[in-house]
Amino acid sequence: MTKRENFSSGSTFEKAFGYSRAVKVGETVYVSGTVGIDYATGKCDADPVVQLRQVIKNIEPALNRAGASLKDIVQITTYVTSAEVFQTIGPVLGEIFDGILPTNAALVVQFPVPDVKVEIAAVAVIGSGT
Structure with a gap:
């Protein structure tokens, strides 16, 4: 039987809505x-690029706790509030995932949290990183 491990970031959203930051x-x-909320301050910067960089900062610890890294990401789903936001963050995604090149689906959505413009979900396979 394959073991399942759940990892929490301590986000109030996880507890309130019954989910884990990551599941291995x-x-x-x-x-x-x-999303790009700074857990230390509870704030979300208005700039989508700053949000994207914070998203990565929020994802990395969960990956690390599960034994993975950004290099092990094989798939991302990027959610944005508009095509313009995606055009703005696209080059930064290219910079962050240069050499990793996961698959990516991008969707335009409306978020239930004010000020959020970017959200990323990811799948990583431990040891697959280059």
Whole structure:
């Protein structure tokens, strides 16, 4: 039987809405949709690029706790509030994932949290990183 491990970031959203930041099953790590709220301050910067960089800062510890890293990400789903936001963050995604090149689906959505413009969900396979 494959072991399942759940990892929390301590976000109030996780507790309130009943989910984990990441779940590891075997060598695969599934990371929940993660937004760019700075957990230390509870604030979300208005700039989508700043949000994107904070999203990555929020995802990395969950991956690390599960034994993975950004280099092990094989798939991301990027949620944005508009096509313009995606055009703004696209080059930064290219910079962050240069050499990793996960698959990516981008969707335009409306978020239930004020000021959020970017959210990313990810799947990583431990040891697959280059």
